[in-house]
Amino acid sequence: MSGIEQPVLQPLYRVNKFAVPPDARDEFLDLVAKTFAVVRGQDGYVRDWILEQNSGPGVFNFVTMIEFASEEVAPRVAAALARLDGELRLDREAMMGRLNIRTDFGSYKRLDSLLA
Template sequence: MSIQQSGQAPLYRINKFSVPTESRDGFLDLIARTHAVLRKQEGFVADQILEQQSGPGVFNFVTTIEFSGPEVIEGIIAAVATFDQREGIDRQQAMAGLGIKADMGLYRSLDI
């Protein structure tokens, strides 16, 4: 069996968050505002915001964002940075203040 990366396949951003109960509303507000910006960007395809309903695990929220490919990432990062600056958001400080731990990364689908 051969495992290969797809040629010009979509790129996925998968973010996992451990959010304390008391920080849920603040976290969801930030996620909603961020995804509103993402949804307007060229190369955005789809997203999901998921909340764990059962089972063990460290992360109780997962977001997935599908982009058309790596060529759009730079523009999307710039759009979110502009939004953060305009809104006075320091993401690292906001997450620390809410007691949120995160694991984030870009993923590509494999043909298996």
Template sequence: MNPAPVFRINKFAVPTQSRGEFLDFIVETQAVISAQPGFVRASMMEQYPGPGIFNFVALLEFSGPEAVDPIIAAIADYDRAQGIDRPAVMAGLGVKVDMGNYRALELT
């Protein structure tokens, strides 16, 4: 039996002036994630005019719970190798972040 997929939903409140640099950073991160075993797919969405705090949402799908920790570790390894302090980068760009792992819920 295949494990149920895990969905990582990352929400970002990005100031207009930081948009370009933020998206460049996301592209780099996505390259690391997409090369990992257990990665299934990703989507990045930008809010168009309307209410809400978060103007960017990333939806990442992983094959199952066993894929999550190794992918997080791969990002941490990449950050160490590149000298990246991810929380400091986000703070410097003025980005507020909310992240979480989710599983599909069957409503019947």
């Protein structure tokens, strides 16, 4: 043993919420499929969920959640998605505006202090 402690890497969770009008659903899901195909190929990708609301009064009818091995993965994934957007000639913000999709994005870490 070297005696040098390695930092404990904590998973990073990316949670994206979308309020998608019914007439934008197909185009939105097509982009989600392309996005997740890139994300799933990245080193440090762990798993994902794509959820569609089926009941309740919530505003957001789609939620995507991606688990990464650590926050160090995020810049590589962002760069890979920027390359995808360049290949598709896509401005995601403009697309969301055109389709009248409202969004809420964030990265999260598990709060282990409450899991005892």
